[in-house]
Amino acid sequence: MKTAIIGYPRIGTLRELKFATERYFDGVLSKAELQDIAALLRKTHWQTQIENDIDFIPSNDFSFYDNMLDTAVLINVVPKRYRDLRLDYLAEYFAMARGYQGVNGDVKALAMKKWFNTNYHYIVPEIEDDTEISLVGTKPFDEFSEAKDLGIVTKPVVTGAFTFLKLAKFTGNKTPDDFIINIITSYSEILKKFKDLGAEWIQFDEPALVMDLTADDIVLLNKIYSEILSAKGSAKVLLQTYFGDIRDCYQDVISLPFDGIGLDFIEGKKTLELVKQFGFPADKTLFAGVVNGKNIWRNNYSRTLRILDELRKTGGDIVLNTSCSLLLVPYTLKNESSLSEEYKKHFSFADEKLTELADLKKITASNTPAEIPEYIENIRLFKASRFCPDASVQAAVSSLSPEGFIRHPAFYEREKIQKAVFNLPLLPTTTIGSFPQTAEVKANRSNFKNGKITLKQYIEFNKEKIAECVALQEKIGLDVLVHGEFERNDMVEYFGECLDGFLFTEKAWVQSYGTRCVKPPVIWGDISRSKSMTVDYIVYAQSLTRKYMKGMLTGPVTILNWSFPREDITLKECAFQIALAIRQEVLDLEANGIKIIQIDEAALREKLPLRKSDWHSEYLDWAIPAFRLVHSGVKAQTQIHTHMCYSEFSDIIGDIGDMDADVITFEASRSGHAIINVLNRRGFKTAVGPGVYDVHSPRIPSTAEIKAALLKMLEKTPREKLWVNPDCGLKTRGNAETVPSLENLVDAAREVRRSLQP
Ligand code: GLN
Ligand code: ZN
Numbered sequence: 001m002k003t004a005i006i007g008y009p010r011i012g013t014l015r016e017l018k019f020a021t022e023r024y025f026d027g028v029l030s031k032a033e034l035q036d037i038a039a040l041l042r043k044t045h046w047q048t049q050i051e052n053d054i055d056f057i058p059s060n061d062f063s064f065y066d067n068m069l070d071t072a073v074l075i076n077v078v079p080k081r082y083r084d085l086r087l088d089y090l091a092e093y094f095a096m097a098r099g100y101q102g103v104n105g106d107v108k109a110l111a112m113k114k115w116f117n118t119n120y121h122y123i124v125p126e127i128e129d130d131t132e133i134s135l136v137g138t139k140p141f142d143e144f145s146e147a148k149d150l151g152i153v154t155k156p157v158v159t160g161a162f163t164f165l166k167l168a169k170f171t172g173n174k175t176p177d178d179f180i181i182n183i184i185t186s187y188s189e190i191l192k193k194f195k196d197l198g199a200e201w202i203q204f205d206e207p208a209l210v211m212d213l214t215a216d217d218i219v220l221l222n223k224i225y226s227e228i229l230s231a232k233g234s235a236k237v238l239l240q241t242y243f244g245d246i247r248d249c250y251q252d253v254i255s256l257p258f259d260g261i262g263l264d265f266i267e268g269k270k271t272l273e274l275v276k277q278f279g280f281p282a283d284k285t286l287f288a289g290v291v292n293g294k295n296i297w298r299n300n301y302s303r304t305l306r307i308l309d310e311l312r313k314t315g316g317d318i319v320l321n322t323s324c325s326l327l328l329v330p331y332t333l334k335n336e337s338s339l340s341e342e343y344k345k346h347f348s349f350a351d352e353k354l355t356e357l358a359d360l361k362k363i364t365a366s367n368t369p370a371e372i373p374e375y376i377e378n379i380r381l382f383k384a385s386r387f388c389p390d391a392s393v394q395a396a397v398s399s400l401s402p403e404g405f406i407r408h409p410a411f412y413e414r415e416k417i418q419k420a421v422f423n424l425p426l427l428p429t430t431t432i433g434s435f436p437q438t439a440e441v442k443a444n445r446s447n448f449k450n451g452k453i454t455l456k457q458y459i460e461f462n463k464e465k466i467a468e469c470v471a472l473q474e475k476i477g478l479d480v481l482v483h484g485e486f487e488r489n490d491m492v493e494y495f496g497e498c499l500d501g502f503l504f505t506e507k508a509w510v511q512s513y514g515t516r517c518v519k520p521p522v523i524w525g526d527i528s529r530s531k532s533m534t535v536d537y538i539v540y541a542q543s544l545t546r547k548y549m550k551g552m553l554t555g556p557v558t559i560l561n562w563s564f565p566r567e568d569i570t571l572k573e574c575a576f577q578i579a580l581a582i583r584q585e586v587l588d589l590e591a592n593g594i595k596i597i598q599i600d601e602a603a604l605r606e607k608l609p610l611r612k613s614d615w616h617s618e619y620l621d622w623a624i625p626a627f628r629l630v631h632s633g634v635k636a637q638t639q640i641h642t643h644m645c646y647s648e649f650s651d652i653i654g655d656i657g658d659m660d661a662d663v664i665t666f667e668a669s670r671s672g673h674a675i676i677n678v679l680n681r682r683g684f685k686t687a688v689g690p691g692v693y694d695v696h697s698p699r700i701p702s703t704a705e706i707k708a709a710l711l712k713m714l715e716k717t718p719r720e721k722l723w724v725n726p727d728c729g730l731k732t733r734g735n736a737e738t739v740p741s742l743e744n745l746v747d748a749a750r751e752v753r754r755s756l757q758p
Contacts, residue, residue, distance in 0.1 A: 001308075001318050001319060001320050001360070001361055001364050001365070002055035002056065002319045002320070002361070003053065003054050003055050003056070003319065003320045003321075003357040003358060003360075003361050004054065004055060004056030004155070004287055004319045004320070004321045004322075004357075005049065005054060005056070005057075005058060005293075005321065005322050005325075005326055005353075005354070005357070006058065006061075006157070006203070006205070006240055006242060006262065006289075006293065006321065006322055006324055006325045006326070007058050007061035007157060007325030007326060007327050008045050008048075008049065008058065008061055008325070008326050008327070008350065009045075009326055009327050009329070009330075009331055009350055009510075009511065010041065010042075010045070010061065010062045010063060010327070010511070011509065011511045011515075011517060012041050013331040013332060013335060013507065014335075014507065015509055015517055016037060016041060017037065017038060017041055017064075017515075018515040018516075018517060020033070020034050020037040020038070021034065021064065021514075021515045022515055025094070025098075031088075031090055034090075038062065038064065039146065041062070042059075042062050042143065042146065042147070043150060045062075046059075046147055046150065046152050046154070048351060048354070049354060050152065052351070052354035052355055052357070052358050053358045053361065054354055054357065054358075055319070056155045056201065056287075056319065057147075057152060057154045057155065058154060058155050058156070058157045058203065059140070059143045059144050059146075059147050059154035059155070059156050059157065060139065060140040060143050060144065060156045060157050060158060061157050061325065061327070062143060064090070064093065064094075065093065065094065065097040065098075065123065065514045065515075066097065066121075066122050066123045066513070066514065067122070067157075067159060068115075068122035068123055068124070068125060068159060068164075068167065069093065069096060069097055069110075069122070069123040069125070070137075070139055070159075071125070071158065071159040071164055072096075072123070072125035072164075072168075073093055073096075073137050073139075074135065074136070074137035074139060074140065074158075074190075075133050075134065075135055075136070075137070075164075075183070075186045076131070076132060076133055076134050076135075076136045076137075077125045077126070077127055077131055077133060077168065078092065078096065079096075079110075079126045079128055079131075079171075080128060080130075081105075081107050082095050082096050082100075082107060084105065085100055085104045085105050085107060086104060087100070087104060095107060095109075096109065096110050096123065097109060097110070097123055097514060098514065098696070098697050098698070099694070099697035099698070099699045100699075101698070101699045101700070106699070108694065108697065108699065109123075109694065109696065109697045110123050110124055110125070110126060111123075111124040111169065112124065112513055112696065113167075113646070113648070114605070114606055114646065116207055116210075116243045116610060117243055117606065117607055117608065117609070117610055118243075118294070118328055118606070119328075119510070119512055119518065119520075119561070119562060119603065119606055120327060120328060120510075120511060120512065120513065121512060121513035122167070122513075124167065124168065124169050125164070125167070125168040125169070126168065126169050126170075126171050127168050127169070127170050127171065127174070127179060128171050128172055129171075129172030129173060129174050130172075131179070132182065133179050133182035133183055133186055134182060134185070134186055135185075135186040135189045135190060135193075140156050140157075140158055140190070140194075141156075141193055141194070141197060143156070144156045144194065144197055144199060145197060148197070148198065153198065153199070153200060154199075155199070155200075155201045155202070155203050155238070156194055156199055156202050156203065157203045157205060157240075158187075158190060158202070158203070158204055158205070159204075159205050160204035160205055160206035160208075160239070160240075161183045161184070161186075161187050161204070161224045161228065162206050162208055162209065162217075162220065162221050162224055162225075163205065163206050163207055163208035163209075164183075165179070165180075165183065165220070166208040166211075166217075167208065176220060177220075180220070180223065180224065183224065184223075184224060184227040184228055187204075187224075187228045188227070188228050188231040188232075190202075191228065191231060191232050191233075191235050191237065192231065192233075192235075194235060195232075195233055195234065195235040199235060200235075200236060201235075201236045201237075201238055201259070201260065202235055202236070202237055202238065203238040203240050203262070204237065204238070204239055204240065205240050205242075206239055206240065206241055207241060207242050207243050207324075209221070209241045209246045209248075209249055209253070210241055210242070210243050210244030210245060210246055210264070210267075210268070210610055211244075211610050211611065212248065212610075212611050212612055212613075213248035213249055217248075217249075218248065218249050218252055221249055221252060221253075222252055222256070225239075225256045225258070226256065226257075229256060229257045229258065230257075232257075236259035236260065237258050237259055237260070238258065238259065238260035238261070238262055238285075238287060239253060239256075239258045239260070239261050239262065240262035240287065241253075241261075241262055241263060241264060241268075242262070242264045242267070242289060242293070242323060242324035242325070243264065243267055243324055243610060244264060244267050244268050244269075244610050244611070245263070245264065245267075245268030245269060245270040245271040245274060246263070246268075246271075246274070247270050247274060250274045250278055251278055254278065254279075254280065254281055254284070258284060259284060259285060260284060260285040260286070260287055260319070261280075261284055261285075261286060261287065262287035262289060262321060263275070263286065263287070263288065263289060264289040264323045264324065265288060265289050265290050265307055265323065266289060266290070266291075266292045266293075266294075266323035267294075267323060267324075268289075268323075272307060272310060272311075275310070275311065275314065276310065279314060280311075280314040280316055281316065282314065282315045282316040283316070284316060284317075285316065285317040285318070285319055286311060286314065286316055286317065286318050286319070287319045287321040288307070288308065288311055288318050288319065288320060288321055289321045289322055289323035289324065290304045290307055290308065290320060290321070290323070290360070291304070291320070291321070291322045291323065291353050291356050291357055291360070292322070292323050292353075293322040293323045293324035293325055293326050293328060293329065293353070294323070294324060294328050294329065295329075295564060295565075295567065296329055296330070296347050296348060296349060296508075296522065296564045297346060297347065297348060297564075297567060298345075298346055298347065298348045298352075298356070298378070298381060298382075299348065299353070299356045299360075299378075300378070300382050301356075301359070301360065301363065301374075301375055301378040301379070302378075302379060302382070304360060305360075305363065305364070305369070308320075308360075308364060320357050320360050320361055320364070321357075322353060322357070326350040326353060327510075327511060328510060329349050329350050329353070329510065330349045330350065330505065330507070330508030330509060330510055330519075331349055331350050331351060331507075331508075331509075332349050332350065332351040332352070333347055333348075333349050333351070333352055334351070335506060335507035336505050336506055336507065336508065337506065338506060339503065339504075339505065339506075343503055343524070345381060346381065346386060347522075349508065359372075359374040359375070359378075362374065363375050386568070387524070387525050387526075387566070387568060388525055389525070389526055390500075390501070390525065390526035390528060392528075393501075393526040393527065393528050393577055393580075394526060396577075396580055397573060397576045397577055397580065400576065400629070404629060404632060405625045405628045405629050405632055406628070406632055407628065407631060407632040407633075407634070407660055408636075409636055411660060411662075411685055411686075412685070413636065414636045414662060415662070415687075417636045417637060418636070418637065418639050418662060419720075421595075421637050422548070422595070422639065424479055424480070424548075425479060425753060426719055426720065426753050426756060427710070427719070427722055427723070427724050427749045427752060427753050427756075428479040428480055428723055428724065429477070429478045429479045429480070429723075429724045429725065429745060429746050429749045430478060430479060430480035430481075430482070430550070430665075430689070430723060430724070430725050431473075431478065431482055431725055431726055431729070431730060431742070432482075432598075432600075432643050432665060432691075432695075432725060432726060432727075432728050432729045432730070433482050433484075433485050433491075433550070433552045433598065433600070433643070433729045434482075434484060434485035434488070434491075434729035434730055434731035435469050435472075435482070435484035435485070435486070435730050435731070435738065436730055436731060436732075436733050436734055436735050436738050437486070437731045437732070438734070438735065441465060441486050444458060444461045444462065444465075444486075445458075445487075445489060462486045462487050462537065463537075463540060465484060465486040466483045466484055466486065466537060466540060466541050466544070467544055469482075469483065469484035469486075469541075470483070470541055470544045470545050470549075471544075472739070473547075473742075474545060474547065476739070476742050476743055476746055477746045477750075478547075478742065478746060479547065479548075480547065480548045480549075480550055480596060481541070481545055481547050481548065481549050481550065482541075482549070482550050482552060483537055483538055483540075483541035483549065483552065484541075485552060485729070485731065487537060489519075490518060490519065491554045491558070491562075491600060491602065491729075492518075492520065492521065492554055492558065492559050492562040492563060493519060493520075493521055494533075494554075495533060495553070495554050495559055495582075496521035496559065496563060497521075498529070498531070498533035499527050499528065499529055499533075499578075499581055500525070500526075500527065500528045500529070500530055501523060501524060501525040501526050501527035501528065501577070502521045502522065502523060502524065502527070502563070503521065503522040503523075503524045504519075504521055504522070505519060505521075505522065507519075508520075513696075516732065518562065520562050520563050520564050521563045521564070522563065522564045523560070523563050523564065523565050523566050523574060524566070526577055527574070527577040527578050527581055528577070528580075528581055529581035529582075529584050529585060532585060532588050533553075533585055534551060534552065534553060534585060534589065535585070535588050535589055535592050538551045538552070538589060538592075538594055539592050539593065539594070542593065542594060548595055548596050549594065549596070550594075550596045550597065550598045550641065551586075551589040551594040551596065551597035551598065552597075552598050552600075553582055553585055553586065553589075553597065553598065553599045553600065553630075554582075554599070554600050554602075555582065555599045555600055555601040555604075555626075555627055555630060555642065556575050556576075556578035556579040556582055556626045556627065556629075556630060557575060557601055557603065557604050557607075557623045557626055557627060558600060558601050558602050558603040558604065559578050559582075560574055560575050560578060561603040561604075561606045561607045562602075562603050571607075571622070572622035572626075575622055575623065575626040576622070576625075576626055576629065578626070579626040579627070579629040579630050580629065582599065582630045583629060583630045583631070583632075583633060586599070586630055586631055586633070586634060587633055587634070590634050590635065590638050594638075595637065595638060595639065596638070596639045596641060597631070597634070597638060597639070597640055597641070598640075598641035598642065598643060599627070599630055599631060599640065599641070599642050599661075600642065600643045600644075601627060601642050601643070601644055601659070602643060602644060602645040602728075603645065604623065604627075604644055604656075605644070605646055605648065605649060605652070607619060607623075608620070608652065615652070620652065620655045624655050624658050624659055627642070627659045627661075628658075628659065628660055631660075631661070639662045639663065640661045640662050640663075641661060641662065641663040641664070641665065642659060642661040642663075642664050642665075643664070643665045643666065643728075644656075644664065644665075644666040644667070645666070645667055645728055646666065646667050647666050647667050647668045647674070647675040647690065648675075649666075649675070650674075650675060650678040653678060653679070653682050653684060654682075656684075656686075657684060657685060657686060659686075661686055662686065662687060663686065663687040663688070663689065663723060664686050664687070664688055664689070665688070665689035665690075665691065665723060665725050665727075666688070666689070666690060666691065666727070667690075667691050667694075667727040667728060668690035668691050668692075668727060673690060673709065673712060673713060675690065676690060676712070676713050676716045676717060677716055679716070679717065680716035680717065686721075687720075687721040687722070687723060688717060688721060688722065688723065689722070689723030689724065689725040690713060690727075691725060691726055691727020691728065692706045692709045692710060692724060692725065692726065692727070692745060692748070693705075693706060693709075693726055693727065693741060693745070694726075694727055695726045695727055695728045695729065695730055695732070695733060696728070696732070698733065698734075698737050699737075700737050700740050700741050700744070701741055701744060701745075702744060703744040703747045703748045703751070704748075705744075706724075706744055706745055706747075706748035706749075707748040707751055707752055710722075710724065710748060710749065710752045711752060714752070714756075719756055724745060724748070724749040725745075726741070726742075726745065
């Protein structure tokens with residue numbers, strides 16, 4: 001069996017691409033220098049795969065920002081407002097990704113959305129009525145040729161036409177059908193070009209096929225591929241799916257003239273069943289996703305071999321593949337010097353997964369697999385017990401009663417009580433929590449970590465920053481203040497470090513969007529809180545102001561979703577363990593005089609199953625209770641806020657309401673405030689702060705712009721339920737844009753407030 005991967009991370013083992021791109025944004029690096037660094041990274045990544053004996057090495061999995069955006073640009077899906085800026089290729093590309101504010105104009109970034117059920121975010125292409133889809137770009141071909149010049153014949157990867165059309169936003173009156181001829185022509189040309197360049201296989205990524213598909217979707221799929229494939233000639237086309245099974249279109253897919261089909265045997269609950277039930281054509285190659293592309297745990301070879309035994313019965317060629325792109329896992333364990341071998345031997349990052357593929361290749365090729373040392377060692381690893389359980393945590397979870405999940409009194413009662421005690425102005429202004437993480441803030445943390453400063457010095461510095469931040473917010477005139485989160489590297493890692501049960505890595509970064517990376521902690525054991533985590537800083541911040549200081553916590557579902565979870569207990573059990581720990585912190589803050597507590601569930605929607613039929617049974621039925629458990633013990637007079645990093649929750653709005661928070665803030669600016677209409681229609685009870693400007697872009701919103709957004713929201717939102725805030729935390733921004741943006745926000749709120757006074 002040969003080996004393949006679907007895609008490889010691109011940001012660099014030490015985040016070289018991130019730093020280079022940011023230096024380019026700052027004008028420190030030229031375009032040519034940035035491109036040189038990118039080429040070097042691509043070369044290194046290809047070579048790593050060669051060293052690990054990977055047979056199908058992807059190209060065009062590289063991106064300066066996002067592959068979806070790359071595909072849009074490739075086929076001329078560039079909205080007019082960006083073309084009108086008349087920028088060069090790369091600058092236009094980044095304008096779409098991040099917005100542009102400069103001599104050529106002022107345009108916001110395109111919307112960004114979660115990539116299926118991951119913490120990666122893609123840029124949403126916009127197809128306008130007069131968009132002329134045609135193959136205009138050269139990136140995939142350039143990168144294929146670049147590898148070829150290095151002597152590596154790669155398997156180019158391009159987002160498939162179906163997924164592209166499903167994820168793109170149609171801004172005018174036209175629908176996918178209106179663009180289908182041009183799409184087909186463009187993709188046929190892509191195939192032809194690759195064939196001419198000497199590609200043997202071309203991979204079209206179609207993760208959208210694992211979603212619930214309608215009859216129309218299936219017609220669209222058949223139409224697209226019967227046409228594209230009719231022009232393919234001798235080039236071999238691999239249809240690659242991932243993040244689930246393709247139960248709605250399996251029979252269509254195997255009937256189409258693909259040369260290879262990539263299926264996910266990890267997240268695809270029904271994949272094996274589909275293959276058994278409907279067979280797999282012996283004239284096609286099955287790219288079997290048996291090595292998990294998302295988790296960080298070692299592959300269980302015995303289990304994998306059992307799947308492969310089943311697949312062998314189909315009689316066709318099998319290629320050992322990852323279940324999805326390795327973009328979603330860190331690079332390598334080699335850079336983890338402080339984790340002990342005891343733990344590390346259970347881990348597998350991207351490079352170790354390459355080794356696993358190579359091991360499996362060796363084992364499957366052997367007549368005496370049981371004698372292969374790698375196999376013997378793997379069996380031993382999985383036989384040994386791994387976790388050290390904490391009986392008291394497990395007992396606390398198993399003794400939870402339904403009553404523990406209900407907050408008293410009920411929402412409307414609390415609303416009345418809170419209105420009276422808080423006495424906030426109409427349209428209260430606030431922020432989501434973090435303030436800019438300047439170089440000195442980061443230096444303080446790293447100096448402390450490296451032992452260059454004492455704990456006392458470290459805390460003193462943070463307190464100084466908190467004092468500055470409180471003073472700044474008072475000066476700007478915000479109503480509900482925050483402490484600024486200067487002690488937090490990351491909203492999940494910070495809590496992971498304070499809680500028991502987590503492990504940490506040094507360099508295990510994973511790209512979240514663009515140049516942003518996260519370093520998820522690893523859940524190793526049972527989780528508990530042995531000390532307070534935020535109380536000192538928050539109480540100190542509150543002591544500096546007469547305004548309300550929000551306590552700032554991360555919720556259990558987000559902590560879980562942004563960590564690498566255990567696989568030996570259920571996610572539900574793990575979420576409840578975390579919930580109980582955060583609950584203690586909430587009660588501790590309340591006992592120390594904090595009246596408003598925000599519990600961020602930034603990532604709540606992230607792990608929502610891709611298929612609707614699984615939403616409740618597999619996820620919401622424990623995720624929402626986990627959140628309720630965190631705050632059900634507080635008094636009526638304590639106001640609970642939550643925050644979410646997206647606004648696509650119209651379809652789970654009832655569940656969001658069931659979280660029973662008093663106030664919810666969320667992203668709304670990039671997606672055009674569409675959610676407001678839904679909230680209104682559904683009579684959403686929770687007070688809302690739909691973000692009035694986009695913090696993922698360095699643009700400064702004007703007062704008029706924010707005012708207009710507020711007036712628009714007020715058409716559909718009762719005035720007593722509306723809060724005014726940016727759409728997310730400010731940590732990735734600089735002070736230069738943050739201060740004027742917040743000043744404009746406060747001005748806008750005041751002006752609108754004045755216009756509302758009777
Ligand atoms: N309180 C966090 C912050 O402001 C929330 C971040 C997030 O939603 N991703 O940074
Ligand atoms: Zn957010």
